[in-house]
Amino acid sequence: GDQVEQSPSALSLHEGTGSALRCNFTTTMRAVQWFRKNSRGSLINLFYLASGTKENGRLKSAFDSKERYSTLHIRDAQLEDSGTYFCAAPGGYKVVFGSGTRLLVSP
Amino acid sequence: EAAVTQSPRSKVAVTGGKVTLSCHQTNNHDYMYWYRQDTGHGLRLIHYSYVADSTEKGDIPDGYKASRPSQENFSLILELASLSQTAVYFCASSRDWGVEQYFGPGTRLTVL
Numbered sequence: 001g002d003q004v005e006q007s008p009s010a011l012s013l014h015e016g017t018g019s020a021l022r023c024n025f026t027t028t029m030r031a032v033q034w035f036r037k038n039s040r041g042s043l044i045n046l047f048y049l050a051s052g053t054k055e056n057g058r059l060k061s062a063f064d065s066k067e068r069y070s071t072l073h074i075r076d077a078q079l080e081d082s083g084t085y086f087c088a089a090p091g092g093y094k095v096v097f098g099s100g101t102r103l104l105v106s107p
Numbered sequence: 108e109a110a111v112t113q114s115p116r117s118k119v120a121v122t123g124g125k126v127t128l129s130c131h132q133t134n135n136h137d138y139m140y141w142y143r144q145d146t147g148h149g150l151r152l153i154h155y156s157y158v159a160d161s162t163e164k165g166d167i168p169d170g171y172k173a174s175r176p177s178q179e180n181f182s183l184i185l186e187l188a189s190l191s192q193t194a195v196y197f198c199a200s201s202r203d204w205g206v207e208q209y210f211g212p213g214t215r216l217t218v219l
Contacts, residue, residue: 097149
């Protein structure tokens with residue numbers, strides 16, 4: 001069965017606001033990677049974490065292997081943040097992906 | 108400078124035809140991967156390779172072959188393209204298994 005549950009599946013934000021995305025894992029993962037698929041279809045690496053938190057500009061991610069989840073926080077959302085966000089985690093012999101969160105930032 | 112490149116960026120193929128997607132990385136990574144992404148879904152692993160001249164099956168290898176002639180190059184081959192293989196294909200590389208992956212820009216394949 002699915003090993004990663006990503007939520008929400010879709011999210012709408014006004015410019016300047018923020019929210020959080022979440023991935024729950026059914027098994028213990030040793031790391032998580034977050035990336036964004038932009039309007040051109042390219043996958044942009046955002047974070048790779050084996051534990052704790054990382055912050056980059058208006059984005060912040062946390063990963064708790066024991067509690068089996070990871071979050072991606074977006075603050076002061078901008079129009080260019082729109083896209084689909086994915087989490088991915090190596091589990092056993094393969095990397096499992098969340099189904100993505102489609103984020104739309106509007107004026 | 109992009110470290111993982113793919114060609115072509117988009118392709119239209121006919122059912123039953125042969126399609127080859129190419130991937131090139133300059134990261135000096137041992138691992139390379141081919142994924143497909145369908146609208147509304149995450150990425151699914153087709154084939155991967157951890158050394159030149161060797162490939163391994165991923166989760167959905169049926170209908171696909173892979174070739175790793177060198178550390179830098181990894182190809183995905185559809186011998187008999189089918190409608191169900193219409194998707195966006197991503198190549199990626201990583202230093203080791205389970206560590207951060209770096210993705211190419213993707214190839215949009217449409218099979219008619």
